[in-house]
Amino acid sequence: MAGRAGAPAAVEQHRTAAARLADVHDRMSAHAPDYVRLRRGRPYRFADLRSHLRSLPDVEHIAFVSFHCGARATTVFIFVPDTDRLTASRVPVGEKRLTDLARRLRHIFDGAPNDFPPTAPLHPRRPWRRDISFLAELTPLLAAFLPLTRGRELLYVSGDGPLPGLPLSAVPTPEGPPLAARHAVVYVSGASALLHAAARHQAHKGHGTLEVFCAAVAAREDPVPERLEGDAELLSAAGWPVIALTGEDATRQAVLHRLGTAAIAHITCHGYFDTREPLDSGLLLAQNGRRPSKMPAGQSVIARLDHLLTARDLARSALPTRLLTLRACATGLRDEHAVGDLEGLVQALLYAGADTVVASLWNVDEHSSRRLLVDFYRGLRSDPGQPLWRTFWHAQKKTLETPGQPWEAHPYHWAALALFGDGSDNWRHP
Structure with missing residues (x-):
C-alpha cells in the first residue's frame, strides 16, 4: 500500500521538476540559444x-x-x-x-x-x-x-x-x-536524444537522393598537404561521383553550405576540442586564402574561431546527411563531465540532422584509417541493401582479423574510428 500511495507523489514530483526545467530553458534561450537547442527536448518515457x-x-x-x-x-x-x-x-x-x-x-x-x-x-x-x-x-x-x-x-x-x-x-x-x-x-547520446532524432527523421523522411561531398584541408604546418587532401579518391574509388573542396577552397562557409545538400559527406582535416566550451569545438578549415594552424590552442579566440566550423555552427543547421565521416583528430571527444546528452561535435551533428557519423576517439593513423574507410565505402557501394552498421563492423573486423600490416591488428588502429547514430531506420545507402 505504501508503494501505491507513493506513486502519485513521485509522478507529481517528476512533473514539477519537468516544469521547472522548462522554465530554466525558457529563460536561458535568449542568452544561450545553441545550448538550449542541444539540451531541450520532449521528456520521453x-x-x-x-x-x-x-x-x-x-x-x-x-x-x-x-x-x-x-x-x-x-x-x-x-x-x-x-x-x-x-x-x-x-x-x-x-x-x-x-x-x-x-x-x-x-x-x-x-x-x-x-x-x-x-x-x-x-x-x-x-x-x-x-x-x-x-x-x-x-x-x-x-x-x-x-x-x-x-x-x-x-x-x-x-x-x-x-x-x-x-x-x-x-x-x-x-x-x-x-x-x-x-x-x-x-x-548514441542517450535514450531521449535517440528518440528526439528518430522523431525528427520521420518528419523529414522522403528526401530524394542527394550529392556525395568531400572536403579535405591540411594545416599550414603539415609538410605534405597532399597526404591529407586526396581523400575524395576514397569515395570515387567506390564508384560515386564526388563534389570535392580541397585546400584553401575548403572554407567554413563553403563546407557548411555543401553539408546542407549532401547525402554522404567525408571531411578530412585537423580537429579541435575546447574543454572549457565544448560547443566551440570543431573542424579546422581554410579561411581567407589560408589553411588553418593545427595548434589552435596557442591562438587568440578570434583567430581560432575564424578557421573553426564549430559544433555551435552545426547545431544551428539542418542537415540532410545520411552518413558523415570525420577523418580528423579529436572529433569524437566531448565534455566528460556532462550527464545524459553529451556536448561535442558529434552530438551537434546528430541533433542537426545527420543520421550517422563516423568519428575518431583518438588521433587516427593515416594509413590504417584510410584502409578501413576504403573497405567501408566499397562495402556500402557494392551492397547498398546491407545495414550501414553491419558494413562498418565488417570493415572494422577485417582490419582486426586480417590486417594489411601486423601492427594494424592493435586496437590503436582498428578501434580509432567509431560509429555514432541517431537510431533512425534510414541506415541503408540511398
Missing part, C-alpha cells in the same frame, strides 16, 4: 524507447545498453527489444576510475606534449610497446550484459561521464577476444 526499438527493421539483431556512472559503481541497463526484457546490473567501477582509464588511454595513444617530461604520440608501427592491458578493468562492464545479448549483433550503447571516451569495442570479453569480435557497437 521508457515505453517510447521500447516502442521505437521494437519498430526497427533489424529488431532481432539489436540490444540497447545504457551505462550510468556513479561515484563508486556504474549501473548497466540492458534492454533486448525482441524479447521485451529489461535488466539492470551494478558494477563496482566508479566514475573516478573510468576517468583515469580514459585519460590514461588518450595519454598513451595521443601523447602529452605539454607534460614534463613530454610524451610523444604512440608510434603507429610499434603500438605494442605501450601497455594497454588496463582495458581489462572494463571487462566487468561487458560481463554485465553479454549473457543477455547473445545472438544480437548490434549494440546501441549510451553512457554518461567518461564512458563515451573509452573504446568499448576494444575491451576484452571474459573469454578473451575484444567486444568487436562478437558485436557491432553504435554509440
Whole structure:
C-alpha cells in the first residue's frame, strides 16, 4: 500500500521538476540559444524507447545498453527489444576510475606534449610497446550484459561521464577476444536524444537522393598537404561521383553550405576540442586564402574561431546527411563531465540532422584509417541493401582479423574510428 500511495507523489514530483526545467530553458534561450537547442527536448518515457526499438527493421539483431556512472559503481541497463526484457546490473567501477582509464588511454595513444617530461604520440608501427592491458578493468562492464545479448549483433550503447571516451569495442570479453569480435557497437547520446532524432527523421523522411561531398584541408604546418587532401579518391574509388573542396577552397562557409545538400559527406582535416566550451569545438578549415594552424590552442579566440566550423555552427543547421565521416583528430571527444546528452561535435551533428557519423576517439593513423574507410565505402557501394552498421563492423573486423600490416591488428588502429547514430531506420545507402 505504501508503494501505491507513493506513486502519485513521485509522478507529481517528476512533473514539477519537468516544469521547472522548462522554465530554466525558457529563460536561458535568449542568452544561450545553441545550448538550449542541444539540451531541450520532449521528456520521453521508457515505453517510447521500447516502442521505437521494437519498430526497427533489424529488431532481432539489436540490444540497447545504457551505462550510468556513479561515484563508486556504474549501473548497466540492458534492454533486448525482441524479447521485451529489461535488466539492470551494478558494477563496482566508479566514475573516478573510468576517468583515469580514459585519460590514461588518450595519454598513451595521443601523447602529452605539454607534460614534463613530454610524451610523444604512440608510434603507429610499434603500438605494442605501450601497455594497454588496463582495458581489462572494463571487462566487468561487458560481463554485465553479454549473457543477455547473445545472438544480437548490434549494440546501441549510451553512457554518461567518461564512458563515451573509452573504446568499448576494444575491451576484452571474459573469454578473451575484444567486444568487436562478437558485436557491432553504435554509440548514441542517450535514450531521449535517440528518440528526439528518430522523431525528427520521420518528419523529414522522403528526401530524394542527394550529392556525395568531400572536403579535405591540411594545416599550414603539415609538410605534405597532399597526404591529407586526396581523400575524395576514397569515395570515387567506390564508384560515386564526388563534389570535392580541397585546400584553401575548403572554407567554413563553403563546407557548411555543401553539408546542407549532401547525402554522404567525408571531411578530412585537423580537429579541435575546447574543454572549457565544448560547443566551440570543431573542424579546422581554410579561411581567407589560408589553411588553418593545427595548434589552435596557442591562438587568440578570434583567430581560432575564424578557421573553426564549430559544433555551435552545426547545431544551428539542418542537415540532410545520411552518413558523415570525420577523418580528423579529436572529433569524437566531448565534455566528460556532462550527464545524459553529451556536448561535442558529434552530438551537434546528430541533433542537426545527420543520421550517422563516423568519428575518431583518438588521433587516427593515416594509413590504417584510410584502409578501413576504403573497405567501408566499397562495402556500402557494392551492397547498398546491407545495414550501414553491419558494413562498418565488417570493415572494422577485417582490419582486426586480417590486417594489411601486423601492427594494424592493435586496437590503436582498428578501434580509432567509431560509429555514432541517431537510431533512425534510414541506415541503408540511398
